[in-house]
Amino acid sequence: MDLNRLLRLFMPVLFMLLFQQPVAVHAQDGVFSGQSDPGDTIGHTAQTWSASELFFQSQSRQLMLADDAIELAGDMLIADDAPGIGSIRGEAWDTIGNGIMLRKHLVLPDSPVRNATISMLLYPVGNTPLSGGKLVFTVNGNKPIVYEFHHFWTSVPVPLAYLKKGENRIEVAVQEAGNQYRVPVALYEKFKYGSTANVSLPFRSARSIDNGNTWNNRVTAAGGAGEYPIRLKLQSYNDRAWLHTPVINLADKLLGEVVFSPAIIHDAVIRIDTAVTQGSRWLTRIRSGDTHQPALGGWSDWEELAMEKLPAEHKRRFIQLEFSFEANSVAETPKLNGLTVDSRWTVGLAAANLTVVSSQNGAVIPSAFAFRHEDPANNKLQKFRRTFALDSVVEGAETAWEKMIRLRGWVAGQWDWFLPDPESPDLITWDATEILAGTGGKRGGNCLHYAVVFAQACQSFGIPARIVNTNFSIWGGHEVVEVWSNEFNKWVMIDPNFDTSFYDRKTGIPLNVLELHRIFLSTYYPEGEPVNRDRWSVDDRNLRTANIRPEQLPIAIEVGGHAFSGKINEDYVWWKVIPNPLNAGYSGGYGFFNTAEIRWLPRSNWLSQPLPIPITHGRTHWGWDGYYAWTDEQTPPTPEHRIFVRRAADMYGPLFQVNFSASVVAKDRLIINMLTDTPGFSYFEVTVNGKQMQVSAHTFEWKLVPGSNNLEIRSVDVLGNKGKPSGITLTSK
Template structure:
């Protein structure tokens, strides 16, 4: 990014600042013009302040406002930071933002999984109602509709399993052209996930793109074996309302024939001809999506990221987006302006941006811009390459010559991910009930820190008795003692005796229950005490997966991975700081020597060798059994692919949720999935990101601004916060004073001579305190 500031006073001074943003380092080049030496920059953690105080300190105060000018040029890498990229992708090689380049066509995802009321398949391979068993004479049909068949390549993706020892191929026909998928143990001997496990998996078969057509595409599957050789999963019609708010009815595009294709039935599917639904058969196309939207973060046209907001008037700006718009594509650009950075401040409506137009903004110094990309040809995409801004304003700072400056120790970061997360209301009655019935206040009594509270709840979830209800995401349905529907009756009964902390321990995982349930219990406990937590699923291609959680830690100011099945977490072996899922994943990919594919997964071939090289700590606690030997090291192998449900408000909004998640291979469309170079996108999903900010939104943040007033040495304190689930108040400390509470923060502060100090944090409705924002202010009147 290059920024040029032109300052008009009695003479013109040109300042060029070249900034290298990598790792938060800044390189400043000073230029001397006339009698002014512009070489003073004040730095803060994660924030840059490019101030003109050294110039002002050598200037005599003047009642005549100075005219300031900036010219800013940002490339795609600059504008990608903290922006929202919906159905878009930042292409680092071309330094451009473009449409996502994979399209998934499916109609089963809301309901994929074991339907409620039906038994799970067993290792003996016996028939179950929601799985179609293929053998000679049985043909299944899937119809998938394409608006445009253009694609660079295509695959059929289906959820299936092969019977033990299978040698028979699966025959597939796309619009009349046959493809043969050989048995895994015959043709894909490295793909042990299809050979060694009894679980269903996703299968991928390349299709000839010239066979695809506009409209309905007919996919047939069959085998010629005398007995069952391949089994295809069915998404039950009854489960669509559970898995989606919009796709609540199946489209009836799955059929089967028991006479070799002469007659068809679309409502009697499965091994017993007893259910209606959709086969889990999908199309994945390498082509651009139809549309996507870029939305920038809020930009301060005068002071950029500096928390010190100089007094300015009569602001004017001109903007030039840099776009590539090939034939059959379009890019519509919009802009809006505001008086303050927060959404509650006065903002203009979105309007079409006119290249180079001078916008007279008066005092509206904040800007946000948006680009809507569309293509009429799925093989071509428009691109966003960058942005240029020229701005001028009158500088009315009353503090020239005083060296007024701010050093950022920490200032909250308020960002919006591309795919918003819906956080639970921390005052929900269901959380109150959970907290009280489990006497969680007694569990954490005497804890001296937030993290100790979390450790006690982790230990509690490790051993609390649980139910095995796979269809409810109500935390009160997870634990045995709270599976009571009549709340008034329940409130008159005595609560159960809470389990003792720090015993007993188990060699390996906890005593009973699928991994999802104790971690659901932990999420409920954390939420009930005011800590935002969420579900995360991890797995690698060549092995099973695992259900764990992440919790937002205010003390560490980050998300942290925890696992209640073994009462542990991972931490950085050098710093001791607990890690989140992505940080653990990154340690894994440092050791994986190749890109994982379904044909050649790194597990089991290299799994043990890879994880043995990972330098990572595992919290042992008081467990007498080694965590590493009891699963901690083994589970590192599952950290290849991971995904979150982008919400935890299941009490407020019971649906949509995945159907019996973890019982079958994950395929619900509500997940947000991670990908990177070693573990690329999987074809069964549509929604992906490789941007940490989309997964790891900072919580309970307070962003402080100090706004100059007309009075020298007096600034207005303004604060914005993102405290999801129930903001209560701000806490503020000035120059070492005791913390005081203020529901809103918009107050004046008279600076003393020399060093001033301000600390601000938020408190939520459960009395949980957010990270401290801390600024040091220098003033020399």
Template sequence: MSIESAAALEVRGQFDQLQYCELKKAIVLNDMLLVEDDAPAIGRPQGAEDRSWFEKLQEGVMVRKDLVLDDPRALAAYLIFNGREMDDNDHALHISINGHHLIRPPSKIAHPCARHYYTSDWGGSHFDNWFVVAVPVGALRQGTNEFVLWAESEETSWEIMVAADGEYKRGSETRLCHPNRSAKSRDGGRTWDFEHLGWKDEIDGEYTIRLSLDRSVPQGTFVSSVIDLATGGDRKRIEKLLDIEECRVKWEVDVPEGSQIEIEARLGDNPVPIAAAWSPFESVANFSKTWCAPAGRYLQFKIVMHAHNPLVTPVFKGISVEAKCHEHKHRSNRCYHLLQFRNGRVIRPSLPYVHEDFARLNELRHRFEATEFEAQLQLMHWAYKVPLGRLDTYQWNYFDLPRLDRDASGRPRLLGDYQKRRRDGHCLYCNLTLIAACLAMGFPARWVNISTKHTYGHEVAEVWSNEFDKWIFLDATRDYYIYDPDTGIPLSLVEISERLAEIMPGPATWEYPIQWHLPDLEMLRAARVALSGGPEHLILKGHLQMVRRNDFASRPWPLPWRLSSNWGSDLFYCFYSDMFPRKREYPQHTKRWQDFSPPLNQTELFLSETAEPDVLRVDVDTETPCFDAFLVQIDRAEWSEQTDPSLEWRLHEGLNQLRLKARNSAGVCGHEHLIGCGSINELALHLQNATPGHSRRLAHRAGSQSPISASTTSTTSKAPSTAARCTRPKTSSTTGTMSPGCSTGWRARRTISTTSSAPTTGPWPIRRAGSPGISTPFRRNSYSRIGSDWAESPPVLRFWPSCIGA
């Protein structure tokens, strides 16, 4: 019997409105629900002037918001609204919830630590904020709930934003008009006007008033990765050719009263879940299922959880697999010994990301044929210097931004030095230009908003690096990135957020924002990062918000942001942690790096025996945006291409080698995990002659790093490859050889050396891209995701064909 725990299944599983609970060691429903109807249209409406999209609260003006609840039960409830409180305000905000009156005192009394609400100490007070007010759960009811807000001041003391009806069709593909649940009264609530909102009475729409509930969401879905029924979770490097006589799978769940779990499963004869050779999903009764002579040896399942009572959640703890197997009658008597295997690892995000078609930006690429783009940093420096146009904030298009004029020599005109480090223009413009340039060159890139509670926001970029197998933060506004001071490896925003969390005295919340925890910016220098510039650039990078699309050359809508106000669109996907808790104004959150920073351009190889002697089946999985083809090289033959994710590998006497990589439609390839040609035989001989104990130590973990250790100035990437040596042992038992399916290897370390007089020590070493004469020496590992095994050593296979039992 093999058992897969929820913790193990979480690593590669896909979550929709679910979370992994450390306390229960189980997968459960999300425990926070947002009720809103304004998100598609939040922000400044097109053509609006004089802040007419805000309602000014003062004596005589009341605003009303109706929100509909399917079930009023919750552990806690919070009224969320977007607006402003006047500087040094002395007047309370009055709130009525279904006739229950409560008072929210002015912020300087109620929440003195949250100075962003009532002073300009931490930013311009003209910028709107998200306010959070705890409300009694007992005041809520099923169906329509009426919220009324007002102030009793002679002058304006509070403002509430209005989301205009005309903006809904730009911000959503499904919610195309407002539901007409907002109204204003100028006579103390005796009459209500649903059509003339805003202080100028000229907007029809919805007030940005929302309700956040601590309760289980109504439904969530978990989709598992592929499980080998013959070996359970212990997936060998080379799968034996086996037949399954009978198999029983049991799902361990708790289903409290008021909840429900539905399970569906499917079988396939291929370990790649997107392959055609899979059955449809079928329902599983009583949380267990037995198959006799199943149609395939691979299983994938789906769990749908329901909470009819929002105060409870179903619990999924794991599965157990029992299988009765025997060798296939046509299995050849070959014993394959794996010497080394560096494999990619495909992890699909829980929610889909819409990638731009690289071909849509060919025009931008062709205009720059005369320039030399040698790396992504040069692209960032170009985005830092290129003249920019103005983005149509109601119809985004990459081509609105870069001004591609040429000088007399035919090279693009670039701007000169700026008065300050920051370049001219809005931070979104230059970083969207950087993203467009990266996409034109075939590098996946995306826009991320950074705005820690509570800082005002900043728009930056991340680009996928095949060199480091990770997302890398870049900012074309100041032409810099952030890296590990010990290794020189560039960092992703998730990694930066994690390192910022290490120095936080407590969680950054709306009530106790980051400036309250770290009043002196110099305290940020304790973070384990290095960057160009001062620590003020780091304080923003706690909470992260990403829009799950970058196809602004193909689709101008749905519009994620109107550049006029705080963020709050339902298109944002938010990364949070214990020190940077969830922002209640957003509906979608994750604390899983797999969802926020999933690996791309990886090729994951699965090796299986076949009925034909010395032939292995190789199945390939990949998550490559704009995938074009797999490139395959066997031994020293020419590279060939194929789109079929399965191939047969015929082995021969001597050393066998297979290399494989994915190529996208722009011609950019993923990793070429190369084998050290001169060292493979030497290593094979070393393992042949090693003692059994030494051999076991060399093979201490599957998927370990390359045996090559070298110093090089090259930045050439490497590819998933397998190498095999076929020989016949002199006896049936060879001392020091490895058991079938094992692998060995150790971490490679490469050093990039450049000549420079730039400092390499100190708390803030310079890492500015494109700066003349500044090329700080740095060290890096070839593969940078520490503590995971999806960026492993090159796949090296060594096979000893022999008669079993001879």
């Protein structure tokens, strides 16, 4: 056991013996004050969270907030094609119509289902109408369901009586003679790219060319083997869901919630307000530690909490709770309505000689959704930077933001936008150098290619970047980049295809994709109605945009003017779609108008970890199931995806900040615990009373001097980029 661990275990008792006069800390509406009171030896803290507070302060998966209660979201996707979907090559397509029917077998779990939807990806061809054609779905031989086509992903309601446990058969045909649809096929040979898991080939698809009289599982016109993108979206409460509360401090919160005295936790009562239906499974677990963040180490493992009273082995200053909804056998969701924690504690007087003059603490917000950033020192990344002389591109830039804008303009001017030829190789690896080298004598590609090149250009300078795909309505979509800005202390959106960014008209601060999405809703759906893409029409789209005046919107666009594609200029129409008789349904690439649906790629380390990756991402309608898809009250969960984000903090947590605490171990000594989320982290730059040092560990000891003491901490990455400082100034008697 190391020295710091011994100190954290035994110093509270030692200080109780050395300093007989206690400090009482009283809770007053969440604000705590410290004072010397020899007659009151025990402090009491009562902390309460409503369901809403608990939801937005916690990490959770498969849960949602509804009617001021946390309940199961119940999003269950039954699909087997996602790893291989996306190829645009000719052998990866089939056609439905003119006697050709498709069949799919999907296996349902043994659990109650509240509703079910068939989600299928297909595209009208020839004279088939873009919206309004009729498809016929037959489930397990029941009465056919006639569905009117409005979006490339269908949303076909299925009566629950049609479904059964185990294997279900879905057959699809076209109702009107002459109508035809192209259907992409997830070729088995592509499965190895879309998933690194050991995926077994299901062989659950078949086609018929004689109106269903005979069937063949070679499912493409060229005789290829694969799976049709036909899926079942269920609302079922069978999947496990969980919530991790914020870290709960059971003792005092003196000295700006940064400096912590040694504490003895006498007892605590944990009251969970739940509504649990019979047959549902509910589990509460607890872990505890002496540091303010579990990631700093020294915490216990998760253990089941079977009582309200805090177990003796968890009587430590900090605890965290996990509420998990296990596999349920009922059709109703359990509900979590709130949480109350009452604790009694005693602290020593070790901090009585300290006064905090000022403090500034950064934030590290754990996300329920793992994200893997690229290492900025990656050899391929740095070679790309040297090969294309990116240092000369940003030479003279006075701020990091100006550096990003210069890189944005450089990427925008590299080629004229085009869609890759269907017979060109599928885009499997995402490498900026390969994109700029080109294939078939032609460099670049569509908006995804701009996004990859720009993201890696930023990463080569230590600027974290990630790709977000956006779309609205039946046709089109767009790929943009979000970059982390230390200057603005937030994620911001940059479009390297059009050399543009959006900013708040009042503050001048650039905006991220989720901010644009929320402005999209308030602009085009101001009455709070949901974005129902399955009832989309060109007329509805044009009606919503007809009276929009860009100068009256709370945002404006910044156009760099370097875009090759389309010769984008100051007159760029970014708030609506300009009618195009040749392609009336197109709604892609029109600025913030395109942010109705947003999905994040779950990682940006494409060079150091090539797979898994969506195949030819963006050329078909995002059928991969690994995206983190946003959903809110007006943006229903898409029927074709399985992972949904409902809390902004999960995707917009800060980077390059240092969150720290100071634990008193003697009157003149503090243990500083530091945590940061810095891609390519190298060390902490710690400055104590003007003296600078490098600290690689997450802990160091601060020896105080009489009078004023100043501490400043920055995170530094492997390229020398520094985050904003955290720090504290205090006086010691």
